[in-house]
Amino acid sequence: MTLTTATAAANGADYAATASQAYQAALSVIEQVEPRIAEATRQELADQRSSLKLIASENYASPAVLLTMGSWFSDKYAEGTVGHRFYAACQNVDTVEAIAAEHARELFGAEYAYVQPHSGIDANLVAFWAILANRVELPELAEVGVKGINDLSEEQWESLRHKFGHQRALGMSLDAGGHLTHGFRPNISGKMFHQRSYGTDPTTQLIDYDQVRAAAREFKPLVLIAGYSAYPRRVNFAKMREIADEVGATFMVDMAHFAGLVAGKVFTGEEDPVPYAHIVTSTTHKSLRGPRGGLVLATKEYADSVDRGCPMVLGGPMAHVMAAKAVALAEARTTGFQTYAQQVADNAKALAEGFTRRGATLVTGGTDNHLVLLDVSGYGLTGRQAESALLDAGIVSNRNAVPSDPNGAWYTSGVRLGTPALTTRGFGADEFDRVAELAVDVLSGTTPATASNGKPGKARYVLADGLADRTKAACAELLADFPLYPGLQL
Structure with missing residues (x-):
């Protein structure tokens, strides 16, 4: 059952028609101010409808989720938390944030939920600083007998900053x-922490827990x-x-990619x-199928520290996006979403089997989540060449490093x-087998x-004559039976 079909069944047969009228009206208003933006919006839907979207971090949110973001909640400042804002007249924002947090707690079985982060990296930054506050700042304050960091002397503050x-x-x-946000130097997280990495077994490419x-x-x-973000x-x-407890570490999980499989009970x-985690972070799009945004779940001991996300890391929360998160999380609490999540995992297996049967090489030899990682070196290609060639043919993917990748990131x-x-x-499953065949x-x-200087190029490539057009036609034929937002006319 598709997202739109499921939503229509829950809300009446005229759901698609109502959504179509809403978007036509919205675009008409936009067109009167900046017609180029209205046209780009129409073109984006056309492009998404006509391509095989296989980027593991992308999805299609429901019309209800998308429409929720286009409201006057966008006009409100609401720094602070529910019932404790630094701006007046935030009672409706309080309602929205409380509902979104309630859905998140109930959906994931968490003790505490924080729905303000604007993105996945923001959620991770909130989590990192909450851990530092809980594990470093609070003990330091207790040791010197002060209530808050503003009460520290300059010397005490310098000592705390050093820690x-x-x-x-x-x-x-x-x-x-x-993922880059897990302590790597190009990212702010890598400037916060002295970081080391654990890898995978060289033979199986699976996590070695002993290592x-x-x-x-x-x-x-x-x-x-x-x-x-790319472990299948x-x-x-x-x-x-167990490992975290053994060494006295706080255990943090970033489930941005697979949150939908957790929510769907896969x-x-x-x-x-x-x-098991002290703190869990996530995005609300990807497999969770909501608006672009972030989420933090935590045990009660970290709740107060996470609640300081604003002003610790975040600026004003985006109330219109929190409202859309609430709608998406409500959708994720349905049995229909559980059916969808299981189908995501089943389809990934079908895709992996389709590649393997045709001689392709997959990292770890397969998958048991929502993604596959294809090693394209056997085709004599770099990931960048493969990504671009697939895009030319109507298949949207993204290049990604493989273990011990000789071509770098x-x-x-x-x-x-x-x-x-x-x-x-x-x-x-049948459609994803066909996707593997086309890819x-x-x-x-x-x-x-070769590059213009005659040397091998890592980005340049040539497709066989007519291959791109033939594949695009095959993609269009495959997609014709599965329209995106059926009934939505712009």
Whole structure:
């Protein structure tokens, strides 16, 4: 069942027609002020309707979620928390934030939820600083007998700042599937922490928990981070919590990519991070299928520190996006969403099997979450060449590093493909097998090209004659049976 079909069933047969009228009216208003923006908006929908969207971090939000963001809540400043704002007349923002947090707590079984972060990196920054406040700042204040950091002397404050800047974090390496925001130097998190990484087993490319334990014992991090953006397997969070407890680390999980699989009860037991982590961060889009934004879940002991996200890290919360988060989280609490989440995982397996059957090489040999990571070096291509060739043929993916990648993080040797978006459109196993067939045809029909200086180029490539047009036609035929936002006419 597609997202739009499911929503229509819940809200009446005229749902699509009502949404269509709403968007036509909105674009008509926009057109009177800046027609180019209205046209770009129409074109974006046309482009999304006509391409195979396989970017693992993208999805299609419901019309209800999208329409919720276009309201006068956008005009409100509301620094602070529910019932404790630094601006007047925030009673309706309080209502919105409280509802969104309630849905998040109930959906994930969390003790506390914070729905203000604007993005995934903001959610991670809130979590990192909450951990520092809870583990470093509060003990320091208790030691000197003052109530807050403003009461510290300059000398005491310098000592505390030094402690903030010399803490350790241990997270998954980028080439193993980790994320830039988990302590890597180009990101602000890498400037906050002294960071080390754990990787995967060179043979299986799976997490080796004994290796993680050994790294934690040797490094003794303040924060042990789990979570990924390009690891195609599930994680045993119970084992990770054992390791964190053994070395006295706070256990943090970034579930931005797989939050929808947690919400949809595909990941349960030791594969559900919420019962085991002190703090869990997430985005609200990706597999959760909501608006672009962030989310923090925490145990009660970290709640007060997380609540200081504004002004600690964040500026004014975006009330219109929090409202959309509330709508998306309400959608995620339905049985229909659980069916969708299971289909996302089933479709990823079908996609992986389709690639393997056609001789492609997958990192870890397959998947049991929502994504596959394809090693394209066997086609003689870099990830950048493969990404661009697929895009020319109507298949939207993104290049990604593979373990021990010889091409680095820019050109890479891999391509990451995810199933959440096309599952929202109604694709099943047969359609994803066809997707694998089309992708393999494109990659097999692409050859590297030399640069103007005659040297091999890591970005240049040539597609076989007619291959792009043939594949686009095949994509259009495949997509025709699964329209995006059916009935929505602009």
